[in-house]
Amino acid sequence: MRDMQNVFHLAIPCKDLDEAYHFYVTQLGCKLARRYNDRITLDFFGDQIVCHLSTQIDETPKMYPRHFGITFRDKREFDNLLSLARQREMRFFQEPMTRFERKVEEHRAFFLIDPSNNLLEFKYYLDERMMY
Amino acid sequence: MRDMQNVFHLAIPCKDLDEAYHFYVTQLGCKLARRYNDRITLDFFGDQIVCHLSTQIDETPKMYPRHFGITFRDKREFDNLLSLARQREMRFFQEPMTRFERKVEEHRAFFLIDPSNNLLEFKYYLDERMMY
Amino acid sequence: MRDMQNVFHLAIPCKDLDEAYHFYVTQLGCKLARRYNDRITLDFFGDQIVCHLSTQIDETPKMYPRHFGITFRDKREFDNLLSLARQREMRFFQEPMTRFERKVEEHRAFFLIDPSNNLLEFKYYLDERMMY
């Protein structure tokens, strides 16, 4: 388990702050913490994402080696998020799938893609010890 | 505050798994969760980092727009980590500095750089509400 | 102690959503959860404030009987907030004061006023049992 009071932070490139706001706050339901001219900071499921205005956009995003997201302990949270992404017609980079089926590492996962081509992966493991 | 039981995960490129192991486990004191042929997974201060073997190494890393790390709630944890980085002669991309001095957002920060040129930032804010 | 997972919510009148956003998010450091045409919802120190567009603005606000805010358990949080209000030149309805001095109920308090004349009171009690 992790410390409740610390925060993981991740800085990512963003080609347009309004687009990022729309994707992360209006659609994904994250909270806006601060807005500056060159970036917005977000409370992303309790951790922090900073979207920096940048021209370094990945034009051909692939699943590896870069993506980020949340592994949920509780399946209900995973399902709720999937349902939100469906209802709000967010863009899936990868539809929900099961990986390592019938293995200890079995988990459900799907990928979203933000307007600046950053990939977000959300997961749920049957055996919580495999979250790491 | 974030949920103790969920885990933030971040996948990053890595040119050599042994180097990554040395940097993250032996030096930085993270825990190795799993090792595969093409990646290692780490318990990074309670969240998860996955180092994927990749040729997409950033040859000219800059502070923005990509970096990641932990914002500590407790100054002691920040100081302990800085002391560890000094003692183990880790490579600083940016020496410790104070940003936004005398402002609400005032914080201490330093950057490390891993063997695959990923940048890690660790922070401590005087006012914990500014962590996001 | 209260349950971490529940949320207190308070709906208040607001004559201008941008003003409310400026006061609560940009200045006070709360997080914006959602924005609609007629209201914004805020993560206010972990609880929820909803600012509803309304013409029912109190033109002659008084300390009683209506105000709201947070009573902090930790003096540091109270002091940090006071310092934030000073630095960002927020409008005080009541400067910091000590009430019930030398009594069991002794506490420090100050009042801010938002652009729609809602009053916010922040407090810190020497004896935490007096928080209720």
Next chain:
Amino acid sequence: MRDMQNVFHLAIPCKDLDEAYHFYVTQLGCKLARRYNDRITLDFFGDQIVCHLSTQIDETPKMYPRHFGITFRDKREFDNLLSLARQREMRFFQEPMTRFERKVEEHRAFFLIDPSNNLLEFKYYLDERMMY
């Protein structure tokens, strides 16, 4: 999530302290913390409500822009409270309803009205991330 140790406080007008005591303590099951000549303070689901004797009673209460209450994380707590309000024949300002049906924001809610015409709203969201 919010800090367990801090307390949200809300001061509201009240035309009669005994009536308020009856409504909040005897019926709603809140705890009385302190009683003064001009107010009572209550432990309201872990936060604090202060009922101040006042003549500023809203004679034509409407749902917006002013109301307050608790959003429960656990449906059982919401159902228990609804059942209590029924059994004790409390006055509903709004019968239980579902809002935003089939949307991410879907939630159940009902409104009670206290003897001084203050409105209390209690809610339960299917997706806990929508609580803010």
Next chain:
Amino acid sequence: MRDMQNVFHLAIPCKDLDEAYHFYVTQLGCKLARRYNDRITLDFFGDQIVCHLSTQIDETPKMYPRHFGITFRDKREFDNLLSLARQREMRFFQEPMTRFERKVEEHRAFFLIDPSNNLLEFKYYLDERMMY
């Protein structure tokens, strides 16, 4: 450590409910949960005390074998309570004392007596493992 969610309850005799209310709520700062004709129930430092109207009052109370109270983990809470008892001129059955001085079991303690001659003991141990 004990479970936060369970409650220890203790029923004690009481010769007059108003006196008990005055002692436990007005003076000691406990919260009134419920009042019936023959008893009051109290949130006593998070546990429950029920004062039952009774004629079984102990006319010659002694420290042993019957008393109850709280052992605090944090010295500040003990000191705050002692200070409250002094300021509100509560009746001490035993002034603060140190027991088992220089031994592992060393602790500070004082006894109050309620209007129905029930004895309350509050303690603080230097070594928290001795709390049991």
Next chain:
Amino acid sequence: MRDMQNVFHLAIPCKDLDEAYHFYVTQLGCKLARRYNDRITLDFFGDQIVCHLSTQIDETPKMYPRHFGITFRDKREFDNLLSLARQREMRFFQEPMTRFERKVEEHRAFFLIDPSNNLLEFKYYLDERMMY
């Protein structure tokens, strides 16, 4: 909710320490913390009971005004304890019963009696807010 780190303590009379040990530790599954010549101290469901050797034994114990016990938040814990009392053929002073049926205060309860005629009541409320 109560503080996990504080401990409620209750001192009760006991006519024989070995009998008390048998009842509380061997049968009821409490833990023995310390044994002195004139008393034993117990970790009783996370709180502390001290059994003092005494001649003040209540020869005609009645349910009121004196008894003590635990109100469980989780029905499973209540059922487990009832099952333990049955299996180990402990002496019931009052068989399990439902009180305040169909009322908000509805709860299940049973009473045990220890070898020194102290009465223990264990409860479970349908609505956890009624625990106080």
Next chain:
Amino acid sequence: MRDMQNVFHLAIPCKDLDEAYHFYVTQLGCKLARRYNDRITLDFFGDQIVCHLSTQIDETPKMYPRHFGITFRDKREFDNLLSLARQREMRFFQEPMTRFERKVEEHRAFFLIDPSNNLLEFKYYLDERMMY
């Protein structure tokens, strides 16, 4: 309940560090904290195991008097671990069994054996109070 922040540590003999790494990390899913020439340290379900290179290997291991392991509060964790051990074809010293059936102490347990003949026992009790 135990303190989350403390760690139980156990040092055990090990005839080969790579074997121990394979058993504890690759198979059992524990995390490697540190590796030295003469030992490895492991995050074993949140506690610490240190495998010391040693020639003191027990050639005829028996269930008593030496073994160690985790007693789970949540049956799901016990079942997940059992499933992991099956899938990864770990060596059972004792197949899953029920002990003290129909008694208060009823629990499920199984034993694994590590490459250095240390015995690991994992348990789940129907009544959590019997975990000690």
Next chain:
Amino acid sequence: MRDMQNVFHLAIPCKDLDEAYHFYVTQLGCKLARRYNDRITLDFFGDQIVCHLSTQIDETPKMYPRHFGITFRDKREFDNLLSLARQREMRFFQEPMTRFERKVEEHRAFFLIDPSNNLLEFKYYLDERMMY
């Protein structure tokens, strides 16, 4: 951090149950959970130790490869325990010492020895991340 609700258990040999009781309960301040003819079970700082009657006593105990104990997060707990061991004149196998001085792994430690020659080590690390 570890899960509060799980329990680490360790079974060790013991040549005499009364001696073990004296060492672990009377001197070390652990709690006795259960006593059988052939073993006692203990709440050892929140985890479980079982002392099994056995003839497999180690006549020439050495620090490695077998010992067990607690690593404390809070220095005060370490100091309290050391003070207890001194006052109660427990037998030290190794006086308090500092290991890895001026290194990241710097910690304080001492060893006790129980009547059956089992070694107990208690530790405190300056940098809590080194506890594993």
